[in-house]
Structure formats: C-alpha cells, structure tokens
Amino acid sequence: MKRRVVVTGMGTINPVGNTVDESFDAIIKGENGIDNITLFDTNNSKVKIAGELKNINFEDYLDKKEIKRSDRVMVLGTIAAIQAYKDSGLTPENYDPYRFGIYVTSGIGGLNTMEEDISTKALRGVDRISPFFIPNSIVNMVGGMISIKFKVKGPNIPIVTACSAATNAIGEAFKNIRDGYLDFAFAGGAEASINETGIGGFAALKALSTETDPKLASRPFDKERNGFVMGEGSGVLVLETLESAIKRGANIYAEVVGYGSTSDAFHMTAPDNDAEGLTKAIELTLEDAKVKPDVVDYINAHGTSTLLNDKIETLGIKKAFKEHAYNLNVSSTKGATGHMLGATGAVESIFCIKALQTGQIPPTINYQNIDPECDLNYTINKSVNRNIEYAMNINVGFGGQNAVVLYKKYGV
Structure with a gap:
C-alpha cells in the first residue's frame, strides 16, 4: 500500500x-x-x-x-x-x-x-x-x-x-x-x-x-x-x-506526488543533444504521479544560463509536454540566486511549494533578448498570478544526471 x-x-x-x-x-x-x-x-x-x-x-x-x-x-x-x-x-x-x-x-x-x-x-x-x-x-x-x-x-x-x-x-x-x-x-x-x-x-x-x-x-x-x-x-x-x-495537526504545505530520474549516458559535462534523458525523467515523474501532462501548471526549470542547458532543457520540456508545453509557466530563479549546485533543487522546490500556496509564479529575471530556440513562456522579469495545482522542479547535473519532482497543492 x-x-x-x-x-x-x-x-x-x-x-x-x-x-x-x-x-x-x-x-x-x-x-x-x-x-x-x-x-x-x-x-x-x-x-x-x-x-x-x-x-x-x-x-x-x-x-x-x-x-x-x-x-x-x-x-x-x-x-x-x-x-x-x-x-x-x-x-x-x-x-x-x-x-x-x-x-x-x-x-x-x-x-x-x-x-x-x-x-x-x-x-x-x-x-x-x-x-x-x-x-x-x-x-x-x-x-x-x-x-x-x-x-x-x-x-x-x-x-x-x-x-x-x-x-x-x-x-x-x-x-x-x-x-x-x-x-x-x-x-x-x-x-x-x-x-x-x-x-x-x-x-x-x-x-x-x-x-x-x-x-x-x-x-x-x-x-x-x-x-x-x-x-x-x-x-x-x-x-x-x-x-x-x-x-499531529501539522501544517501541510504540499504533497509530493511524483519523482523521476535518468542518466543521459552521453557526456561528462554536456547534456544529451536530443534531450532524451530529461524527457524520459519528466515522463517517469508524471507516470509515478499517475497524472497527465496537462495538469502541470508551473515548472521551476534548471535554467542555468548556459548555452546548452537552456536550449536542451527547453527541448526536453516540449518533447515531454507536447502542445501543453506552451500553456505552462516556466521560470528559472537562478537569475536571482545563481546556481547553488547541490542545494539548488531544494531551494527551488521551496519556491515551487510557495507558488502552489500563494498562486504567485516567480519570474525569470535579467531577460532581455529572445532566443528562437528557447520559445516557451519563461515568466519574463515579472511574477504572475495563476491558480496552480501542480508544480514541477527540474534539475540536471554533470555526468548526465536528470532529476524531476512533482508537487501537488494540498487539498485539491
């Protein structure tokens, strides 16, 4: 059970x-x-x-x-x-x-x-x-x-x-x-x-x-x-x-409902060009949670501000979510915090959970120039309000690591 x-x-x-x-x-x-x-x-x-x-x-x-x-x-x-x-x-x-x-x-x-x-x-x-x-x-x-x-x-x-x-x-x-x-x-x-x-x-x-x-x-x-x-x-x-x-009458912030993890088996420091590993990690997370892609409202992306990561991550999101990818609010809070390496997924999970609670989606700050290969809704420069029931955190790492956790608003 x-x-x-x-x-x-x-x-x-x-x-x-x-x-x-x-x-x-x-x-x-x-x-x-x-x-x-x-x-x-x-x-x-x-x-x-x-x-x-x-x-x-x-x-x-x-x-x-x-x-x-x-x-x-x-x-x-x-x-x-x-x-x-x-x-x-x-x-x-x-x-x-x-x-x-x-x-x-x-x-x-x-x-x-x-x-x-x-x-x-x-x-x-x-x-x-x-x-x-x-x-x-x-x-x-x-x-x-x-x-x-x-x-x-x-x-x-x-x-x-x-x-x-x-x-x-x-x-x-x-x-x-x-x-x-x-x-x-x-x-x-x-x-x-x-x-x-x-x-x-x-x-x-x-x-x-x-x-x-x-x-x-x-x-x-x-x-x-x-x-x-x-x-x-x-x-x-x-x-x-x-x-x-x-x-015990605890304050419940959110429910953890899905988790997926894969390896690219591609390169020590660069992501897989086809985003296959990341796509699969997202798909496994949704399968684990027993939900369809269109229930996800917000993704706190890895979004490192490197040429390869941001392009490949965008591709992985589009392959996993298909047409729903363009209905998502996506943001990278690394524009504000920098990349905290092994801590980043925890801090960004907290931002996901607070977004679920408040309906406020964090912005991707410092954005000025459109990249045609990064064409999703990145919640540019200003936060937006949206009813969020499911929020996803994505992180990837050297060695071809991909990790995804899905959070659900408690009580919905």
Missing part, C-alpha cells in the same frame, strides 16, 4: 534571503542576490561575481565551537534543517528516531576545508593538516551534523549527483516514506563552493559567466547568456506521511 507523503517543514538560506518567506518575497519581487564576490580576493580571477549569503549570523543557530569545527557547507545545511524542523512543529515524542531518515546532500561537499588543508599541506607540510580535514571534506557530514543535532537515527543517505543532488535526495526520501521504509525525513541539500578552487575549477570548464554586471550575468533562456553564476546556500524539507501529519 503506497502511502501519501507531504511537506510539513521548510528551511532555507540563500543569496536572496535567510528564511523561506524572506526568500520567496524577494524572488517574487524580482530582487537580484548576485553581486561582487567578497569571500576571497578576485584580483587573479576572471570571474568576479557570485550569489553569496548576506546579513546572516550563524551564531543565531549554532554555537561558535560548532561553527569553527565544521565546514561552511555543514553549517549551511544544518541551519536550513533547524529552520525546517522548527517549522514542522515536530518534537521527539512524535517519531521513532530510527524511522526518521536524513537525505541532505551536497554536490561537492566540504570544498573550503579541502582548499584550506591541501594548501596547508603544500605550504607547511603534511603534519600540519587539520584533524578535521577528512570528516569535514566528505559529503555525508552535512547529514551527519543534522543527525547529531536532532538525534535522528535513520539512514543518512546523501545522494551525490552534482547539480541534481538535492532533487534526487528529495525524490529518494519521498520514495522511502511512500513505500513504508521510513516515516519522516529531512531532505534537501547545501553548497558552499564560492572560493578560489570552486570558482577556478568551473571557470576552467568555461562554465561560468565572466560578466561583471550582476544584472547581466545570470540570464536564463536569454539569447546572450554566456555561463552560470555560482551561488551558495541550503534548503531542507521535512517530509512525512499524510496520516502522521493529520494525526
């Missing part, structure tokens, strides 16, 4: 806000969280801008010792989990800790720790490496820190699929609750890769925009797009069974 799964808690910190409501309000207003990099000296970098966190005090959530001993990515993920847990209204009396899983991931993990300690080894010798180097570098320590913080003892499974990681994590958590293996889960992702290594590595791939004007750098689906902008942040959802949520 398949169980229904709902979202009862949400938390996020990202370049446009430090809470869920603050973030969604900024997104709807079309505010831009991208600006000059302050986390390191960019004098020797061709890339000068990114989507950094702003005006957040980590000590509002964690003590100094925890912060000092943890990589930045662990801190970001844990803060989002703290927000989500508080928002859910859960207490330890509500659950068996062994039935509460942690599916909170990262695309890269503790890159700040890796950069710092590898530099220490090179400059000062191997004996000067920190004892926190190994634990703080590995991806599962994001979920590990959350597990310790809340004493939840179910599986800690970080699904590491590059830029689709958080979407895959949410989808896998959903399946495990739906199929009876778990009752609750933290699900989402965190990323903190705005440092010389992260920016330098993606710049070497020619993946990042070198634009110096924050209003022109991340411009998804625009004909003049020339690369993505790195962002940092985190997003975490609390998922549980509908039965549990009703029993």
Whole structure:
C-alpha cells in the first residue's frame, strides 16, 4: 500500500534571503542576490561575481565551537534543517528516531576545508593538516551534523549527483516514506563552493559567466547568456506521511506526488543533444504521479544560463509536454540566486511549494533578448498570478544526471 507523503517543514538560506518567506518575497519581487564576490580576493580571477549569503549570523543557530569545527557547507545545511524542523512543529515524542531518515546532500561537499588543508599541506607540510580535514571534506557530514543535532537515527543517505543532488535526495526520501521504509525525513541539500578552487575549477570548464554586471550575468533562456553564476546556500524539507501529519495537526504545505530520474549516458559535462534523458525523467515523474501532462501548471526549470542547458532543457520540456508545453509557466530563479549546485533543487522546490500556496509564479529575471530556440513562456522579469495545482522542479547535473519532482497543492 503506497502511502501519501507531504511537506510539513521548510528551511532555507540563500543569496536572496535567510528564511523561506524572506526568500520567496524577494524572488517574487524580482530582487537580484548576485553581486561582487567578497569571500576571497578576485584580483587573479576572471570571474568576479557570485550569489553569496548576506546579513546572516550563524551564531543565531549554532554555537561558535560548532561553527569553527565544521565546514561552511555543514553549517549551511544544518541551519536550513533547524529552520525546517522548527517549522514542522515536530518534537521527539512524535517519531521513532530510527524511522526518521536524513537525505541532505551536497554536490561537492566540504570544498573550503579541502582548499584550506591541501594548501596547508603544500605550504607547511603534511603534519600540519587539520584533524578535521577528512570528516569535514566528505559529503555525508552535512547529514551527519543534522543527525547529531536532532538525534535522528535513520539512514543518512546523501545522494551525490552534482547539480541534481538535492532533487534526487528529495525524490529518494519521498520514495522511502511512500513505500513504508521510513516515516519522516529531512531532505534537501547545501553548497558552499564560492572560493578560489570552486570558482577556478568551473571557470576552467568555461562554465561560468565572466560578466561583471550582476544584472547581466545570470540570464536564463536569454539569447546572450554566456555561463552560470555560482551561488551558495541550503534548503531542507521535512517530509512525512499524510496520516502522521493529520494525526499531529501539522501544517501541510504540499504533497509530493511524483519523482523521476535518468542518466543521459552521453557526456561528462554536456547534456544529451536530443534531450532524451530529461524527457524520459519528466515522463517517469508524471507516470509515478499517475497524472497527465496537462495538469502541470508551473515548472521551476534548471535554467542555468548556459548555452546548452537552456536550449536542451527547453527541448526536453516540449518533447515531454507536447502542445501543453506552451500553456505552462516556466521560470528559472537562478537569475536571482545563481546556481547553488547541490542545494539548488531544494531551494527551488521551496519556491515551487510557495507558488502552489500563494498562486504567485516567480519570474525569470535579467531577460532581455529572445532566443528562437528557447520559445516557451519563461515568466519574463515579472511574477504572475495563476491558480496552480501542480508544480514541477527540474534539475540536471554533470555526468548526465536528470532529476524531476512533482508537487501537488494540498487539498485539491
């Protein structure tokens, strides 16, 4: 017997806000969280801008010792989990800790720790490496820190699929609750890769925009797009069974109804030219939800502002939805947040869920020039109001990863 799964808690910190409501309000207003990099000296970098966190005090959530001993990515993920847990209204009396899983991931993990300690080894010798180097570098320590913080003892499974990681994590958590293996889960992702290594590595791939004007750098689906902008942040959802949520009188934000994931088997960094993998992932999601394509109203697209992604993603949406593709509102919120890699699917899922609740569709900002190969309704520059019953989040990643999750407005 398949169980229904709902979202009862949400938390996020990202370049446009430090809470869920603050973030969604900024997104709807079309505010831009991208600006000059302050986390390191960019004098020797061709890339000068990114989507950094702003005006957040980590000590509002964690003590100094925890912060000092943890990589930045662990801190970001844990803060989002703290927000989500508080928002859910859960207490330890509500659950068996062994039935509460942690599916909170990262695309890269503790890159700040890796950069710092590898530099220490090179400059000062191997004996000067920190004892926190190994634990703080590995991806599962994001979920590990959350597990310790809340004493939840179910599986800690970080699904590491590059830029689709958080979407895959949410989808896998959903399946495990739906199929009876778990009752609750933290699900989402965190990323903190705005440092010389992260920016330098993606710049070497020619993946990042070198634009110096924050209003022109991340411009998804625009004909003049020339690369993505790195962002940092985190997003975490609390998922549980509908039965549990009703029993304890929880606030239900949305229902998770479908999930699909495929691999392109095509190229390490480029998407499949025919969008076959993405098309199939969308189709699998709709089949999983047992709905027809025409019920979907809104898609928060991957929309990275790279030449290939935006064109191929548009193709995949058109192949999967056929004539209904032109009835959809599509948007990429990466114009405002930048690309948060392994966190992006969680933050964008939160935007999908808020859109379901409010009927406000986030815009794709910074759009100026029409690309004939990107010809859908991208909700250009201004939010629109629309009754939304189903919202889809799409993310793809290096290695040919495709991940799609479908959310339904609760009560319809």
